[in-house]
Amino acid sequence: MSILETRNLTAFYGDFQALYGIDFRLEEGETVAVIGSNGAGKSTFLRTLTGLNAAASDSVVLAGQPIGGLPAHRIVGLGLALVPEGRRLFPSLTVEENLLVGAYSGRKGPWSLERLYKLFPILAERRHNPGTALSGGQQQMVAIGRALMSNPQVLLCDELSLGLAPIVIRDIYAALPGIKAEGCSVVVVEQDVSQAMNVADRLYCFQEGRVSLEGRPDDLTREQISLAYFGV
Amino acid sequence: MGEWINTILQGLLLGGLYSLFATGLALSFGIMRMINIAHGDFAILAAFAAIAVVEPLGLDPFVVLLLIVPLMAGFGYVLQRIILNRTLGQDILPPLLVTFGMSIIIQNLLLVAFSADTRSLSVGELGIASVPLGGDVAVGVFPLIVMAVAVAVLGGLQWLFSATPLGRAFRAASDDREVAQLMGIDNRHIYGVAMAIAMGIVAIAGVFLAIRANINPTEGPARLLYAFEAVIIGGLGSLWGTLAGGVILGVAQTIGGKLDPGWGILAGHLAFLAVLVVKPNGLFPRTRER
Ligand SMILES: Nc1ncnc2c1ncn2[C@@H]1O[C@H](COP(=O)(O)OP(=O)(O)OP(=O)(O)O)[C@@H](O)[C@H]1O
Numbered sequence: 112m113s114i115l116e117t118r119n120l121t122a123f124y125g126d127f128q129a130l131y132g133i134d135f136r137l138e139e140g141e142t143v144a145v146i147g148s149n150g151a152g153k154s155t156f157l158r159t160l161t162g163l164n165a166a167a168s169d170s171v172v173l174a175g176q177p178i179g180g181l182p183a184h185r186i187v188g189l190g191l192a193l194v195p196e197g198r199r200l201f202p203s204l205t206v207e208e209n210l211l212v213g214a215y216s217g218r219k220g221p222w223s224l225e226r227l228y229k230l231f232p233i234l235a236e237r238r239h240n241p242g243t244a245l246s247g248g249q250q251q252m253v254a255i256g257r258a259l260m261s262n263p264q265v266l267l268c269d270e271l272s273l274g275l276a277p278i279v280i281r282d283i284y285a286a287l288p289g290i291k292a293e294g295c296s297v298v299v300v301e302q303d304v305s306q307a308m309n310v311a312d313r314l315y316c317f318q319e320g321r322v323s324l325e326g327r328p329d330d331l332t333r334e335q336i337s338l339a340y341f342g343v
Numbered sequence: 344m345g346e347w348i349n350t351i352l353q354g355l356l357l358g359g360l361y362s363l364f365a366t367g368l369a370l371s372f373g374i375m376r377m378i379n380i381a382h383g384d385f386a387i388l389a390a391f392a393a394i395a396v397v398e399p400l401g402l403d404p405f406v407v408l409l410l411i412v413p414l415m416a417g418f419g420y421v422l423q424r425i426i427l428n429r430t431l432g433q434d435i436l437p438p439l440l441v442t443f444g445m446s447i448i449i450q451n452l453l454l455v456a457f458s459a460d461t462r463s464l465s466v467g468e469l470g471i472a473s474v475p476l477g478g479d480v481a482v483g484v485f486p487l488i489v490m491a492v493a494v495a496v497l498g499g500l501q502w503l504f505s506a507t508p509l510g511r512a513f514r515a516a517s518d519d520r521e522v523a524q525l526m527g528i529d530n531r532h533i534y535g536v537a538m539a540i541a542m543g544i545v546a547i548a549g550v551f552l553a554i555r556a557n558i559n560p561t562e563g564p565a566r567l568l569y570a571f572e573a574v575i576i577g578g579l580g581s582l583w584g585t586l587a588g589g590v591i592l593g594v595a596q597t598i599g600g601k602l603d604p605g606w607g608i609l610a611g612h613l614a615f616l617a618v619l620v621v622k623p624n625g626l627f628p629r630t631r632e633r
């Protein structure tokens with residue numbers, strides 16, 4: 112059974128349709144990448160999964176349970192956590208408080224402050240700093256940590272590499288195996304295709320709100336990907 | 344000389360009362376980004392509710408607080424959940440209009456129920472008791488109690504905000520409503536709790552006001568104005584700033600009133616303007632990234 116599945120998922124902003132019938136699945140223990148150009152609907156997809164955008168009840172299924180249309184604050188308690196695009200730390204909270212507020216839903220699991228500080232030792236040093244006083248890469252670690260504190264079954268990451276130097280991106284992605292070892296399945300949204308190909312077991316390419324390509328990185332050719340990515 | 348010291352002390356302590364009025368306003372602005380025009384009227388409502396209980400039952404006003412505060416807090420929660428949450432959004436106008444309407448409704452209901460006569464609550468001897476501080480300087484016991492309660496309330500809120508999961512949730516929801524939901528925070532509930540706290544505190548303020556002075560059903564808006572000034576002087580979003588704002592307002596009013604009985608209120612407004620000129624963001628503005 113898939114840990115996360117969507118069936119004919121649609122999303123709207125007012126009259127504007129951003130997603131058209133997305134069929135998607137994530138198997139337990141898998142890392143799946145979603146790629147696509149600007150405005151393809153990647154962020155909208157993750158927002159709809161987490162309840163920030165409306166969805167039909169049975170169009171999103173988490174561990175066999177339909178969660179479409181549930182309010183966002185309920186969904187996180189069921190084990191679906193989002194690292195939002197642009198990190199969006201709480202500016203008036205310290206690093207540690209940002210992490211602690213991530214545990215607000217009270218969901219039990221392997222993650223704790225101690226465990227996180229082991230994963231990202233630099234955060235322990237900066238724990239009393241305002242989250243927004245950190246470097247971009249460190250902020251991204253806080254955003255990941257904050258999501259992990261809800262002990263998710265599925266971690267959704269929206270453009271982890273956005274605005275970060277290559278060496279920092281490498282550090283961030285180096286944390287993925289440790290996260291997965293705690294029983295977390297992962298969806299990464301990336302514009303950086305080669306980064307996505309490196310970490311993903313499978314990938315989906317979105318184009319104008321539709322899935323234009325799906326498969327294992329090794330099975331896909333450059334031409335296929337660039338056609339699916341750019342359209343032309 | 345002693346007379347002037349007395350005047351300033353009175354003003355300082357009056358700041359405690361103003362701070363109690365201002366705290367709830369600062370809370371609902373800080374957390375919900377909402378300006379509650381009916382804030383002063385809720386205080387007066389609580390005071391009249393206390394009067395309605397104290398007079399027939401002969402209860403002590405302090406005992407009645409134990410009843411009125413939870414009642415008003417519960418009312419605040421329900422009001423936020425049922426009405427005010429629906430007015431929140433990008434536009435700041437709907438909450439202003441709705442609470443303005445509430446302000447008028449409350450005043451009229453109170454006029455119908457209690458007539459336009461002024462009323463007050465009596466705490467007997469305590470109302471006039473004072474502590475001599477040497478020479479001809481003395482401070483009233485009741486104003487001291489009010490100040491102590493104001494400081495305790497602010498201290499309690501500071502602890503709540505800095506050291507509890509609920510306080511973190513308040514701050515997170517105030518920073519970013521959307522991401523707060525991703526943490527499992529139900530904003531509608533959090534806002535309800537914040538309004539409950541604001542209402543509980545303003546209920547204390549209203550009852551204390553009725554002990555200190557005569558009140559009438561239509562003076563809510565005037566109370567709102569002082570609360571506003573205290574919040575702005577202190578700096579939006581700063582809890583202890585409301586106490587500083589209240590004290591500045593109180594001292595200005597008592598000094599003005601001592602120079603000429605008609606000048607008290609005016610002096611308060613002038614002090615407010617003076618602070619605005621020197622520090623447009625108030626004395627202790629909370630700096631924000633966004
Ligand atoms: N709040 C909004 N209101 C209206 N339209 C929106 C809103 N957010 C996104 N859109 C539109 O929905 C479409 C998909 O946007 P989305 O942000 O999901 O794309 P994306 O793939 O994440 O792009 P990027 O790589 O730039 O992050 C775009 O056409 C965008 O203009």
Ligand SMILES: [Mg+2]
Pocket residue numbers: 153154155196269
């Ligand atoms: Mg995006």
